[in-house]
Amino acid sequence: MSEKQHPLINTNMLDFIRNNVYSVTEMTRQKKLSEILELYSGEVTDEVFIVQNGKKKDAQAVIADLEYFEHLLTLKEEVERAFDQVALEEASERVNDAADLSLSDVFEDDDIDVDALLKALEEDK
Numbered sequence: 001m002s003e004k005q006h007p008l009i010n011t012n013m014l015d016f017i018r019n020n021v022y023s024v025t026e027m028t029r030q031k032k033l034s035e036i037l038e039l040y041s042g043e044v045t046d047e048v049f050i051v052q053n054g055k056k057k058d059a060q061a062v063i064a065d066l067e068y069f070e071h072l073l074t075l076k077e078e079v080e081r082a083f084d085q086v087a088l089e090e091a092s093e094r095v096n097d098a099a100d101l102s103l104s105d106v107f108e109d110d111d112i113d114v115d116a117l118l119k120a121l122e123e124d125k
Helices: 011-020 024-029 032-040 066-094 103-109 114-124
Strands: 021-023 049-053 056-063
Touching: 011 021, 021 024, 024 032, 024 049
Parallel strands: 021 049
Antiparallel strands: 049 056
C-alpha cells in the first residue's frame, strides 16, 4: 500500500494521539475542555487537540488557540495574495502574446492525463 494510505508512525505520533485526541464523551464527562481552555489562557501556543465522535469516523474537529489560529489564517491569506499577484504579473506579461495552442496541445506538452484530471474534479465536488 502507498505511504498516503498508511503514513509512517513514530513515537511523536503516538504521544500526540495519547495526549491530544479525545472523544466527545471524554470531553464532556471529564473536565478536558476546561483544561484545554485554561492552557490557551496564557501565552499563544501551537498545541492543538482533536475531538472526534466515536460513532462517526468523519465527525472530527480541531481545537486550537484562537490567536494561533488567527496567525495561521493570516499566513494563508498572505500566501493566497502572493499567488494572485504572481498570476496577475504573469497575465500582464502575456497580454499581447498570441494564443495559438489548442487545449489538447497544452495537455500533451505538459503530459496531463485528461481522464485523471476529470476524475479528480469529480472527486472534489
